[in-house]
Amino acid sequence: MQNLLVTGGAGFIGSNFVHYVLENTDDHVTVLDKLTYAGNLESLRGLPEERFTFVQGDIVDAGLVEGLVAQADVVVHYAAESHNDNSLHDPRPFLDTNIIGTYTLIEAARKHNKRFHHISTDEVYGDLELDDPERFTEQTPYNPSSPYSSTKAGSDLLVRAWVRSFGLQATISNCSNNYGPYQHVEKFIPRQITNVIDGIRPKLYGKGENVRDWIHANDHSSAVLAIIGKGKIGETYLIGADGEKNNKDVVELILKHMGQAPDAYDHVVDRPGHDLRYAIDSTKLRDELGWEPKFSNFDAGIEDTIAWYRENENWWRPQKAQTEAKYKEQGQ
Ligand code: NAD
């Protein structure tokens, strides 16, 4: 039994990880989450009280962070400002949380000599051409495009430096695009599903040719547990499930499963600096740690996700109007 401190555990992937840990291990979980617009306590409802503690607070609060890190065996760091579109309109919170927040956590982890796992993204590597035969590997040079991805890249580099200079007991994972339940309606897949539920046509940025490498959030969680359990200190592991799809195909799949015509969507103004394609080669994680994804059928995963949003309208409804109003201002 270990005590895990999970930052950002009220967000999409963090909450999935908390559920996954409580269902698949004997560990105790403490979540530290600021409950920004992206955090939702409803995503953590009904967890066993004797194995789960929630603390509302900011990861830049050094005093709070130090006390919590001191009590933990392992820190799993999910908390971040996570949405590219927001980072293009107001980058400052991304610097505060992603850079200073990560710095605050690794300082506490080094002081108390705690195992630290840093959650990051494939976006730190920039993007690929559509016909590039190569995919991202652990050796791909960093080349981030947006304020979001550059702050995530910066946070990864801080962790690497703390490993090398201070002997921080850390690992890093860079995962591709996640989908599944509890994802905020600002993100691509839930936005389109909830638009269709509301009778609004899905919105495709630009031509819709951009490719994302989709992985179910549960597979991300199982990979993180594998890295915490068996990963080598100082190493980076890429997490991906061979799920490349272009955005147009994803919208058409959603429309098909929701009984709409395949062309019942609108093209809207493109995202500035929009990364063209992400693709992950997760050979290292599979070969060295024996990890494999379980959700290999994207079609079925999307159907389940649509069903979840249909059944859990009370979870997403409070965010929907505000999110769409913001997109409307931006012509998206
Ligand atoms: P999210 O936006 O859904 O959740 C982020 C959570 O962090 C929220 O609960 C929020 O309240 C909390 N938070 C934000 N700032 C905080 C602060 N200063 N102090 C404490 N808590 C704070 O994000 P997500 O999509 O679940 O992403 C989680 C992590 O996974 C991020 O580090 C992100 O970079 C990474 N990631 C995401 C994806 C993806 O597809 N969504 C893919 C790869 C990696």
Ligand code: TDX
């Ligand atoms: O309405 C939309 N229409 C559209 O075409 C939205 C919201 C998005 N898009 C496009 C932009 C991207 O090509 O869909 C793709 C996915 O967009 P997002 O859901 O915003 O994700 P992305 O920018 O790819 O970043 C995500 O994956 C990597 C997460 O938000 C990041 O936190 C993670 O690091």
